[in-house]
Amino acid sequence: MVCGGTGCTSSDSNQIIAKLNQEIAGHGIQEQVEVVRTGCFGLCELGPVVIVYPEGIFYSRVEVQDIPKLVEAHLLHGKPYEKKIYEKTKQDGETLNFEETEFYKKQVRIALHNCGVIDPENIDEYIGSDGYQALGKVLKTMGRQEVIDTIKQSGLRGRGGGGFNTGLKWEFAAKQDKKQKYVICNADEGDPGAFMDRSILEGNPHSVIEAMAIAGYAIGSSQGFIYVRAEYPIAVQRFVKALAQAREYGLLGDNILGTGFCFNIDVRLGAGAFVCGEETALIHSVEGHRGMPTPKPPFPAVQGLWEQPTIINNVETLANVAQIILKGAAWYAGIGTEKSKGTKVFALGGKVVNTGLVEVPMGITLREVIFEIGGGIPGGKKFKAVQTGGPSGGCLTEEHLDCSIDFDTLTSLGSMMGSGGMIIMDEDTCMVDVARFYLDFTRDESCGKCTPCRIGTKRLLELLDKITEGKGSMEDLEKLENLSVQIKNASLCALGQTAPNPVLSTIKYFREEYMAHIVDKKCPAGVCKSLISYQIDSDLCRGCSLCAKKCPTDAISGEMKEPFVIDTAVCIKCGVCFDVCKFKAVAIV
Template sequence: MNLFRAQVLVCGGVGCSSEGSMDIANALKIELKKHRMENEIELIRIGCLGLCHLGPMLIVFPEGTFYSKISIKDIPEIVEQHLVSGRKVNRLAYYKSFYNYSVRSLEDVEFFNKQTRIALKNCGVIDPENIDEYLAFNGYKALEKALMDMTSEEVTDILKKSGLRGRGGGGFPTGVKWELTAKQVNDQKYMICNADEGDPGAFMDRSILEGDPHSVIEAMAIGGYAIGANEGYIYIRAEYPLAVERLKLAIKQAEEYGLLGENILGTGFDFKISIRLGAGAFVCGEETALINSIEGKRGMPNPKPPFPAQSGLWRKPTVINNVETYANIPQIILNGPEWFSNIGTEKSKGTKVFALGGKITNTGLIEVPMGITLREVIYDIGGGIPNEKKFKAVQTGGPSGGCITTENLDTPIDYDTLSALGSMMGSGGMIVLDEDNCMVDVAKFYLDFIKDESCGKCTPCRVGTKRMLEILEKITKGEGTMEDLDRLEYLAKQVKSISLCGLGQTAPNPVLSTLKYFKDEYIAHIVDKKCPAGVCQELVQYVINSSECKGCSICARQCPVNAISGEIRHPYTIDMEKCIKCGACVAKCPFKAIERR
């Protein structure tokens, strides 16, 4: 076994990967080899740290120096100055960490001050491709405890007492679901992990699978023991190649260590896990559609009852939980139900992982206790709205959720309060909007997504979402009427009440919440033929301020349709009939003489 004098952890999360962290890791390998240090310095590509706005990142241990926003050209300096000479490169060090640019643990970074990491406990801390590192952090101890010291009923009872609710959107009590399935008498039962995360801007489950795949595998095995299942499936979209690769490796390693397969830990309990790739259909996040897809059928929901706990995969009793739900379970088994239930609120126990994005300073992945307020998340953790813009709303729950406004910023985040505001917890997407966002356009964006993702099985969703989108498009073009507004609201309520599955039942939420809180913006589009945020292109007008225009002709030369005319050193004008509202003139005017109205 090689003993390294230092470790370099390179973040391989979604954000950092998109910024080139893989190239940085390769550059590090080359540079270390150049200095003949490849046997002295261990290079590890970890999962998502959550600090996506600081990527790409790397941490050097044992010092714990945290480098952020690095590029390939910085690698020679880091290697020569820090790893060879022992001097930190202060210009690249994250200045908000303690201990003179060092990070003894993630809690030393103020971004994590109000976070509580349970599901994300190992993400960004261990090498996800090395089972020994997971074992070193008490990995598979929960499985050992369940198999050696507990009955299957005791396992289920712990989950019930913990108050853990499903983190995939519905919020159904996990222990109750397991208990219902365990009570079914059948020769075969199944555990399924729903990793088909499809919300725009959501990457919670993906990050857990990329950063800590063994936590999910361990939890599924515990679940198999609890309900009497010997087989499990992880349903994951093929769009997540790194997560799939690491899952395959983790399953292989667990089998080699006797933690999956036959006679696990010599207890006589058998459990195997297979991976099924999805094609990226949003509707397959609904459990019966997911089951149909695993069975090789088209991903379409079935009416319930029967519920999967009674008749699921191949008509056998089946438990379906999402990635985040599973990631909590080993810690609950190890630490006890009271430990978990003491976190959060009376009806929403534990923590919740959110993908924080949009108009926010600190974008990234966070895990916070249930009951924390939206204000704390947006301003204390998220760092507030950039460029001194005003907060307008936050969209929670993805395309199935709704918008929450300034007056409700002090709302505690839990299942019930978000639902009461016309939104939902959902899987954990949280998109912050500022004064430059048009709320009619936001509703249109989500309806456009939902319309394309509808499986088409039921008429209310298949046709209703399309009709709602048509009305929204009409309004954003300035062609809407007040009668359209009434029709939109009526249609949204009908689609919500009579659609077959959760996709259709929640599809109108963005429309209903924006109508509730931002009806004045809808009216401005209809009556005044103006978009207050200046987003809806058909309603935008560009006007040259004659007192500011110097007659330089730059705008006229940039216009692709020759809509701008005038004489040199005299104010120019824009022909509104010809103008295609591309904004090229505004971008190029050196005197800021063109106004967008």
């Protein structure tokens, strides 16, 4: 099995597959060995990943030049290629199955079911893993209301950020007495650092197609759309291929499985507008209009696409549906917490050892995800904060590490579940700069329809810029808080309503950093360029001249084997000298 997700593909996994096939054919063992391009295994930090079965040997950071030796050692002689075995699978001279490592053993893969296990471009492999069994069960043995009740009883809530009960949404649409209804899959995943939905579409596209057909049957719809961003070429290509295969097998189209039920799915490509993740803006974009939200009610389940009843679920939500139908509502409801059932997929990013994709039961703690599954903070640095929920989420601190990950707990702490981004920050992160970064993003992504969001986010960003440049005042801090509350209360859609979350949470939990920027005119983390300068410690400098050679503005001068000095009038504060000094003589002051 060779990872074929976007991350590994960008690291030459296609070339690795080609080389594997070449070497296997060269040794004449192509009848005994099959090379399968899969979806994401989750441990993106170690990609490209190759797993050899039946042993389950996990090879990490594999390069094309490793393949001849790997094939000869493992596939020809049955001896694992030690150089590339994932270190965490080695224990007492033996090689563990990778599923027993810290990264995998606490995960429960439901939405990510089949990702990294099957060839996503082969419908037979999906069917061989119980694929389309749920659709068959629904069409042959279950009434529409029975399907809706099953999803309701499972407790499945929307994984796109809203957290609304999925079965209840379906029921609202089912009760509408209209001839035409629509099912939309929201694959417009726009959060920086988020790649949950993309990975599901790349690794198991048929699970989404099957779920959309089940949803269509439940509400009485014959037409579905998937709205996916064009920046996901691999996901789009595999989904389109899966659609063609499903139609060829009679699992989409007219008279599915001879039951008289008809359902089709069309693809609509988004152009990367973050606001189109909001359901009414998404609907307008599918209709061919500019993606801008409209007030609710009416809700889309009552009046949505082309003014007809429409249900919109994101990719991860739909990826749970077939498993719930097959294994039952009680099974799914038995995972997670009382009000947050099932699992959640998170994209771990930032200052964490194991960046990648994880799926964990609701109710697990932040500490378990970051320090056990995620492997902690690299370089011996101290954990500082974690942001959940993408650019609209809040930043939580060390005191929250033992809090439960569920919808209500995260919201009560000033953050949110969101679609599943989880960015970890260490001691070198400036929290004021983090708030400024996310405000810059949401300001750019505002559709401009409502004044609080269009103008309010711009004013917030101006205040944050002022503070990070050392020109802020205590009055500005008060304005930041007051304006944030007003924007949350008055904005039309969730983009504006949640945009101030990074500001409010960082002020609440890291107020001392704002005070340092305003009162002391210092950036404690040494990030904000206007508030720092670089200085060479003459006692530590060995006069090697490396910093002077690397300085892009010739701001550093001195004689060999004598302490060098920085001309602060010429220095542009790029930090190159700090990064290249081998003697830690360059300090941020």
